[in-house]
Amino acid sequence: MAFQSVYVCLSVLLLSTLISSQLLQNCRLIRSTSDLPVLTEEGDITVGALFSLHDTVLESPSSFTAEPHPTQCSGFNFRTFRWMQTMIFAIEEINKQKQLLANLTLGYKIYDSCSTHFHALRTALALMNENKEGKGISECQGKVPVVIGDGGSTLSLVVAHFLGVFHVPQVSYFSSCACLSNKLEFPAFLRTMPSDFFQVDALAQLVRHFGWTWVGTFAGDDAYGRGGAQIFNDEVTKLGACIAFYEIIPKNHDQTEMFRIVQRIRESGTSVVLVFALEQDARALFWEALRQNLTNIQWLASEAWITAAVLSTPEFHSILQGSMGYAIRRADIPGLQPFLLRLHPSKYPQDPFVLQFWEEMFKCSLGTSNKGSSYRPPCNGSEILANTDNIYSDVSQLRISYNVYKAVYAIAYALDSMLHCEQGKGPFTGGLCPNTSSIQPWQLLYYLKHVHFTNDFGEETKFDSNGDPVAMYDLINWQLSGKREVRYATVGRFDEMMLPKLVIEEKNIIWNGNQKQVPVSVCSTSCPPGTRKATRPNFPLCCFDCIVCAAGEVSNQTDALECEKCLPEFWSNTRRDTCVPKLVEFLSYSDTMGITLLAVALLGSCFTLAVALIFALKRNTPLVRANNSELSFLILSSLWLCFLCALAFIGQPTSWSCGLRHTAFGIAFTLCLSCILGKTMVVLMAFKATLPGSNVMKWFGPLQQRGIIFLCTAVQVVICCTWLSVAPPIPRKLMTRETARIILLCDVGSPLAFSLVLGYIGLLAAVCFVLAFFARKLPDNFNEAKFITFSMLIFCAVWIAFVPAYVSSPGKYTVAVEIFAILASSYGLLLCIFTPKCYIILLKPEKNTKRYLMSKYNLERKYRNAN
Numbered sequence: 001m002a003f004q005s006v007y008v009c010l011s012v013l014l015l016s017t018l019i020s021s022q023l024l025q026n027c028r029l030i031r032s033t034s035d036l037p038v039l040t041e042e043g044d045i046t047v048g049a050l051f052s053l054h055d056t057v058l059e060s061p062s063s064f065t066a067e068p069h070p071t072q073c074s075g076f077n078f079r080t081f082r083w084m085q086t087m088i089f090a091i092e093e094i095n096k097q098k099q100l101l102a103n104l105t106l107g108y109k110i111y112d113s114c115s116t117h118f119h120a121l122r123t124a125l126a127l128m129n130e131n132k133e134g135k136g137i138s139e140c141q142g143k144v145p146v147v148i149g150d151g152g153s154t155l156s157l158v159v160a161h162f163l164g165v166f167h168v169p170q171v172s173y174f175s176s177c178a179c180l181s182n183k184l185e186f187p188a189f190l191r192t193m194p195s196d197f198f199q200v201d202a203l204a205q206l207v208r209h210f211g212w213t214w215v216g217t218f219a220g221d222d223a224y225g226r227g228g229a230q231i232f233n234d235e236v237t238k239l240g241a242c243i244a245f246y247e248i249i250p251k252n253h254d255q256t257e258m259f260r261i262v263q264r265i266r267e268s269g270t271s272v273v274l275v276f277a278l279e280q281d282a283r284a285l286f287w288e289a290l291r292q293n294l295t296n297i298q299w300l301a302s303e304a305w306i307t308a309a310v311l312s313t314p315e316f317h318s319i320l321q322g323s324m325g326y327a328i329r330r331a332d333i334p335g336l337q338p339f340l341l342r343l344h345p346s347k348y349p350q351d352p353f354v355l356q357f358w359e360e361m362f363k364c365s366l367g368t369s370n371k372g373s374s375y376r377p378p379c380n381g382s383e384i385l386a387n388t389d390n391i392y393s394d395v396s397q398l399r400i401s402y403n404v405y406k407a408v409y410a411i412a413y414a415l416d417s418m419l420h421c422e423q424g425k426g427p428f429t430g431g432l433c434p435n436t437s438s439i440q441p442w443q444l445l446y447y448l449k450h451v452h453f454t455n456d457f458g459e460e461t462k463f464d465s466n467g468d469p470v471a472m473y474d475l476i477n478w479q480l481s482g483k484r485e486v487r488y489a490t491v492g493r494f495d496e497m498m499l500p501k502l503v504i505e506e507k508n509i510i511w512n513g514n515q516k517q518v519p520v521s522v523c524s525t526s527c528p529p530g531t532r533k534a535t536r537p538n539f540p541l542c543c544f545d546c547i548v549c550a551a552g553e554v555s556n557q558t559d560a561l562e563c564e565k566c567l568p569e570f571w572s573n574t575r576r577d578t579c580v581p582k583l584v585e586f587l588s589y590s591d592t593m594g595i596t597l598l599a600v601a602l603l604g605s606c607f608t609l610a611v612a613l614i615f616a617l618k619r620n621t622p623l624v625r626a627n628n629s630e631l632s633f634l635i636l637s638s639l640w641l642c643f644l645c646a647l648a649f650i651g652q653p654t655s656w657s658c659g660l661r662h663t664a665f666g667i668a669f670t671l672c673l674s675c676i677l678g679k680t681m682v683v684l685m686a687f688k689a690t691l692p693g694s695n696v697m698k699w700f701g702p703l704q705q706r707g708i709i710f711l712c713t714a715v716q717v718v719i720c721c722t723w724l725s726v727a728p729p730i731p732r733k734l735m736t737r738e739t740a741r742i743i744l745l746c747d748v749g750s751p752l753a754f755s756l757v758l759g760y761i762g763l764l765a766a767v768c769f770v771l772a773f774f775a776r777k778l779p780d781n782f783n784e785a786k787f788i789t790f791s792m793l794i795f796c797a798v799w800i801a802f803v804p805a806y807v808s809s810p811g812k813y814t815v816a817v818e819i820f821a822i823l824a825s826s827y828g829l830l831l832c833i834f835t836p837k838c839y840i841i842l843l844k845p846e847k848n849t850k851r852y853l854m855s856k857y858n859l860e861r862k863y864r865n866a867n
Contacts, residue, residue, distance in 0.1 A: 035071060036111055036126055037352040039084075043107025045439060047091065047411060048127040050149030050159065051084045052115040053077055053353060055280065071122075073114040076360040078392040079309065079400075080151065081353065082340065083173065084110060086401040087148060089339045090408035101416055106408075112353065113150050113159075120155040124162050145441045146171065146448070148407050151400075152278065153177030153224035160186040167442040171410060173403040176303065177227045181466035188445055190467035192403040192410065194328065196228040198471030199303055202326050202494040203274065204235035205502045206300070206475070213542045214523040215300075216244040216270045218261070218285060220277030221251045228302060229276040242523060242542035244268035249277055253284040262288045265297060271521035274300040279308035286311065289319055298512045298519045301325025306476050307399060309391040312486035321480055322512035326473035326494060331402040331457050337395045341386050345379075361388060397488055406461055406469075413461075414447040415439075471496040479510045529556050530576035532563045549576040552737050571740040582735070586744040587650050587812040587819075594650050597819050604826055605643035611834045612636045618841050623848045627837065631679045631705065635833070638672035642826040646819045658729040658746035663720040665822060666757040667713065672829065673764040674712035678705045680771045680788055716760055723753035734811075743811045762799060768792050787832045794828035 040046075055075030091106045111123035127144045146169045150156050156175035163170050164187050172180075172191040180186055181195050207215055215236060219229030226248070233243050245268050247261040262285070265273060275282050282305040289297075299320060305311055306325035345366055348354040355366055364379035385393070395401075421433035427446060428434070434443040452462040463469060475492030492504035511519055527533050527546035532555055534547045549555055549563035554572045566572055570579035587594050615632055618624050624632070645668050648661035682705060727750035734743035748754040769792035775785030802821040809817045840847050 036123060038126070039108070039110040039351055039353055041088075041091075041107045041109075043091075043095075044104040045415060046107040046109050046144050047408070048144035048147040048149075049084070049087055049108060049110040050113045050120060050123055050127075050147065050151075050155070051080050051110065052120075052151045052155065053080050053084065053112040053356075054114045057114045057116050057119055071114070071119065073112060073119075075115075076356055078357070078361070078390055081357055082392050083151070083401055083404045084353070085340055085343075086333070086336065086398075086404045087408055089333075089336055090405045093335075094408065094412045100412055101419070104415065104419070106412065109144060110353075113155055115152065115155070117155065117158050120150055121158050121162060124159045128163075128166065128168070144168070145439050145444050146411055148173065148404070148411070151175065152222070153180065153227070154222040156180060156189070157186075157223055160189040164188045167445055169441060169445040169448050171407040171448070173407050174400050175224075177223045178231060179223060179227055181468055183466060186467075188441075190410075190448055190463050192406045192461070192469050193400075194471035194473070195466070195468045196224070196302075197231060198468075198494075198496055199326055199473065200228055200231040200235055201496075202471075202473055202502065203232055203300060203302075204239055205494070206324070206504075207236050207241055207272070208239045209502065209504060210518050212272045212519075212521040213241045214244050214268075214270045214272070214521050215241060216265060216268055216273040217246045218273065218275045218277060219246070219248055220281040221248050222278070224304065225249070225277045225281065225302075229274070232274060232276065240542075242540035244270040244523070249281040249285055251281070253281075255288075258284060258288040259292070261285075262292050262294060265289075265294060269523070271296065271519045272298045272300060274302070275305070276302040277304065279305040279310055282308070283311055286316055286319060290315065295319060296513060298521070299323040301476075303327055303473070307397045307488055309394065312478070314484065317480060317484065317486070319512075321478055321486075321514065322510055323478040324491075324509070325476055327397075327476045327488070328399045328403065329459065329472050329474060330397055330399045331405070331459075333395070333398055333402065333405060336398070336401070337393065340393055340395070343385060357392075358383070361385070361390065361392070406455065406459075409453070409455060410448065410451050410461055410463075411444075413453045414444060414451045417447050417451070418444065475504060477509050480514075526558050527555075527560065528558060529560070531555060532560050551740065554579055565737065568735040568737060569742065582740055582742045584733075584744050585741040585811050586652055587815045588652065589650055591812075593812075593816055597816065597823070598647065598650055600823055601643050601646040601819070604823060604830065605640050608636055608640040608643060608830060611830070611838060612640070614838055614841060618848070621841065621848050622850045623837060623840055628679060628682065628705075630702070631675050632834075634709070635672055635675045635679075635829075638668050638675060639826055639830050641668035642672060642822060646822045649815050649819045649822075653731040653744055653746045655728075655730060658731055659724055661746065662729055662748065662754065662757065663724060666720055666761065667716055669761050669822075669825075670716035670764065671709070671713050673761065673768055674709045676788060676791075676829070676833075677712065677764060677768045677771070678708045680768055680775065680785060681708070684771055684775045684785070712764060716757065719753065719756050719760065723750055723757070726750060727753065741811065745811075745814065758799075762796075765792055765795050765799070769796060787836060791829045791832035794832065795825045798824045798828065 053076065054073030055077060056073065058072040058074050087110070088108065091108055094100055095105045109127060111126055113120035113123050124147070127147060147159070147163060148171050150159055150172065151174040153175040154177075156170070156172050157177070157180065160170055160180065164185075167188050169188050169190060172189070172193060174193050175191055176193045176196045176199060178195050178197040178200075180189055180191065181197070217229050217233055219225035229246065233246060237243065245264045247264055249261070250257050275285060277285070282301075295318065297319065299322075301323055303326055306323070306327045311320060343354055343357070345355055345358050358364075358379065359366055359376065362379060362383045363376055364383070365376040366379050418434050418439065419436055421427075423433050424431040426433035427450075428443070434440065449463055449467070452460075454460050460470065471494070473494040474490045475494065477489045477491045479487045479489045481487045489508065489510075491506075491508045492502065494502050506518075510516065523540065523543040524545070527544070531546040531548050533544040535541060536543045536545060549572065552572055553563035553565050554576050555563045556577050563576070566579035569582060571582045572578075573580050587597075589595065589598060612633065615624055615629065615636070619629050641664070645661065645664040648657050648664060651657065729746045729749045732745060732747040734745060768788065772785045772788040772792055775788075798821050802817065805817045806814060806821075
C-alpha cells in the first residue's frame with residue numbers, strides 16, 4: 001500500500017506538471033469543469049478556495065465512448081464545512097469594515113476537492129479556467145489572483161505544483177508538510193499552518209522532557225504522515241532516544257495489515273506511541289487497537305487529530321484518555337457561531353454545499369440528486385440547526401478555523417498594502433506600484449510574502465522566507481470531564497520565539513489510565529552507578545544490559561559507558577560506585593594468627609627461662625656438670641633469643657624491624673647451632689680419646705670450644721653486617737590491581753644475602769646432624785648425641801618444608817610461615833635436648849648421682865673393651 005500510494009501521488013504530480021506545461025502553450029481544457037459544484041460570490045477581487053468537504057470520490061464506470069458522468073463525492077465532513085463557512089464569515093467581516101479595503105469588496109469562488117489528488121487538480125484547473133475554453137493563457141488565469149487551500153498536505157502538493165507555474169499565490173490553512181517549505185519547488189506557496197518541522201521539534205522536546213527513550217511511530221500513507229514521522233524519527237534519534245518501530249497505516253485500512261501493525265506495539269514493549277496521521281487513518285488504527293484490547297499505551301498525537309471530534313467519542317475513551325499532542329493556537333472569534341447557525345436550505349437554495357450539509361446533518365432528503373439521500377425520509381421543515389450537537393457548531397476549539405480566518409486577513413492586508421502603494425516608492429523596478437485595476441498574481445505574491453500585521457486577538461501574523469508562519473502550539477491533554485466527555489486541556493505551550501521554547505504544567509497532566517505518574521517508556525532501565533551499559537547484539541543503542549563493574553573498577557554516574565579502574569592504592573567499594581583506600585594487610589598483634597604466634601613465642605621463651613632456672617639451681621649436680629653447663633647455658637640463651645626474635649616479625653613493618661627480624665633470627669640460630677656443633681664435637685672426640693694412645697682431647701678443650709663457637713657465629717655476623725650495609729631489608733607495599741588489599745611486607749633487599757643467611761644456617765644444621773648421627777650409639781648417661789640427632793632431624797625437616805611454603809603463601813601468611821618455622825625449630829631443639837635432662841633432674845633425682853653415673857660408665861667401658 002505504501003508504494004501504491006507513493007506511485008499514485010507521483011503520477012498525479014507528473015500529470016499536474018504536464019497539464020501546466022500544456023496550458024502555458026495552449027490553454028484548452030479537454031474536459032469541462034462545469035460539472036463541479038461551486039459556491040461563488042461576486043466581488044471586486046475574487047478569492048479562490050479549495051476545501052475537502054467530502055472524504056472520497058465515488059467511482060463511476062466509464063465507457064470511453066461518451067463524456068464521463070459528473071463527479072460524485074461521499075462522506076461529508078462537517079469540520080471542513082465549518083472551515084469553509086469561517087472563510088465566508090471573514091470575507092463578509094472585511095467587506096463590512098471601513099479601515100481595511102475601504103474601496104474594494106472581496107468575493108469568493110469555492111470548490112470541493114473531495115480529498116483526492118486528481119479532483120484537487122481539477123478544481124485548481126477550474127479556478128484558473130473561468131469555464132471558458134480556447135481564450136489563451138490570460139483567460140486560463142481567470143479572475144482568481146489568489147487561492148486559499150487546500151487542507152491536506154498531499155493535496156496541496158498537487159495544487160502548489162500547478163499554481164506555481166502561473167505564480168498564483170496559494171495560502172494553505174492546514175497543510176503542514178515540511179516539504180512545502182521548499183521554495184524552489186513551490187515558489188508561490190504560503191501557509192498559516194506551521195510546518196511539521198516545528199511540530200516535530202516540539203514533539204521531540206516533549207519526548208526528551210519526560211525521558212522517553214523507546215518510542216513507536218505510526219505514519220499515515222501520505223506526504224503529511226511520512227514526512228512528519230520521518231523528521232520525528234531523525235530528531236529523537238539525535239536526542240539519544242530510539243525508535244521501537246516505524247509502521248505505515250495503509251490508506252485502504254486492510255484488516256490483515258492493521259492487525260499486524262498493532263501487534264508490533266505489543267512486541268516492541270514500548271509504552272509511548274506517536275501517531276502522525278490524518279484523523280481518518282488514526283481512527284482506523286484505534287479501532288484495531290480496541291479490537292485487540294490494547295491498553296496502557298500513552299498516545300502522542302500529531303496536530304491533525306489531537307482535537308478531532310471523531311476520535312473523542314465514548315468508544316475510544318478507554319484507550320485515548322490521557323493522549324497528548326500539540327495543537328495550533330485557538331481563538332474565540334466573536335460572531336462566528338451565530339453566523340454558522342444562520343444556514344437553512346430555504347435561505348441558500350443555490351448553494352450546493354448547504355443542501356448536502358443539511359441532508360447529512362438531519363439524515364433527511366431535500367429531493368436533490370444526491371444518491372445517498374434517496375433512501376432517507378424527506379425533510380419536513382422542522383429541523384433546527386441550533387438544536388444539534390455537532391462539531392460544525394462547536395466553536396470551543398477554533399484552531400484550523402482560526403487559520404482560515406488568518407489566511408483571509410493576510411490576503412486582505414496584502415491587497416490593502418497594494419492599494420496604498422505610492423508611485424515612485426513601489427517595490428518593483430523603477431519604484432513602480434502594481435496596477436490595482438488589474439491585479440497580477442505575481443504582484444500579490446510579493447505583498448503576501450511581506451505582509452506583517454497584528455490581528456484583533458493580539459497575534460502577530462507574518463511569513464518567513466519559506467512562507468511559514470511563526471510556530472506556536474498549545475500542548476493538549478485529553479481529559480475526561482465529570483460527564484465523561486473529552487476535555488481538551490491545555491497543559492503547556494511551545495513557542496519557537498520564546499525561551500524556553502517548551503513550557504509544561506506537569507501537575508495538570510492526566511496520563512493514560514487516569515494516572516498522575518509519568519509513564520516510563522524505555523527499552524532498558526537506566527544503569528545505576530556501579531554498572532556500565534553493554535549493548536545487546538542486533539538491538540538499537542537504547543536496548544542494553546547493565547553489567548556490574550569488575551572488582552577494582554567503578555562508575556559514579558548513571559548510564560556509564562565504561563567503568564574506570566581505581567588507582568593502585570585504591571579499590572572499589574561493594575556498590576562499585578567509588579574508590580576507597582585499600583586495606584593494608586600485615587601480620588599484626590590484633591590478628592588471631594598474630595596473637596596465637598605471639599603467645600606461642602612467649603610460651604617458648606618462658607619454657608627456655610624455666611629450663612635455664614632449673615639448670616642454674618642444679619648446676620652442681622653430676623648431670624648438669626657432665627653435660628658442660630657453660631655450653632648448655634649458651635644454647636638456652638640463644639634459644640631464648642630465637643623465640644624473642646619471632647616477635648620482630650609481628651606488627652607493621654618498619655625500617656628497623658625489617659633489618660632486625662632477619663639478622664637477629666640468623667645470628668641467634670647460628671649461635672645456637674654453633675654451640676650444638678661444638679658440644680657434639682666434644683662428645684664425639686671424648687669418646688674417641690678413651691682409646692689407647694689417643695691424645696685428641698687436647699685440641700677440644702674449653703678454649704677451643706669457645707673458638708669454634710665464635711668463629712662459626714662470626715661468619716654469620718659478617719654476612720648480616722654486609723647485608724645491612726649494602727642492601728638492607730626495607731618495608732615495601734605490594735600493590736596489584738587484582739586484589740583489594742595492600743600487602744605491607746619487608747623486602748629482603750638482597751635475595752643473595754638472604755639466601756646466604758639461610759644457607760649458612762642450613763650448613764651448620766647439616767654438619768651437626770651428621771656428627772650427631774655418628775655419635776648416636778654412645779651411652780645415654782655420657783652424651784646426648786641421640787637427642788641432638790632427633791633435634792637436627794626436626795630442624796632440617798622444618799626448614800626444608802619452609803622453602804615451598806614460604807614461596808606459595810600470600811600476603812601476611814608468608815610472614816606467618818617464617819615465624820612458624822622459627823618457633824617449630826626452636827621448640828624442637830628445646831624439647832629434644834633439654835626435656836630428658838629436666839625429666840631426670842626433677843622426676844628421677846636418684847639418677848642424678850655420681851655413683852649412678854659411674855656405674856653406668858663402668859658398664860659402658862666393659863662393653864667397649866669387649867668389643
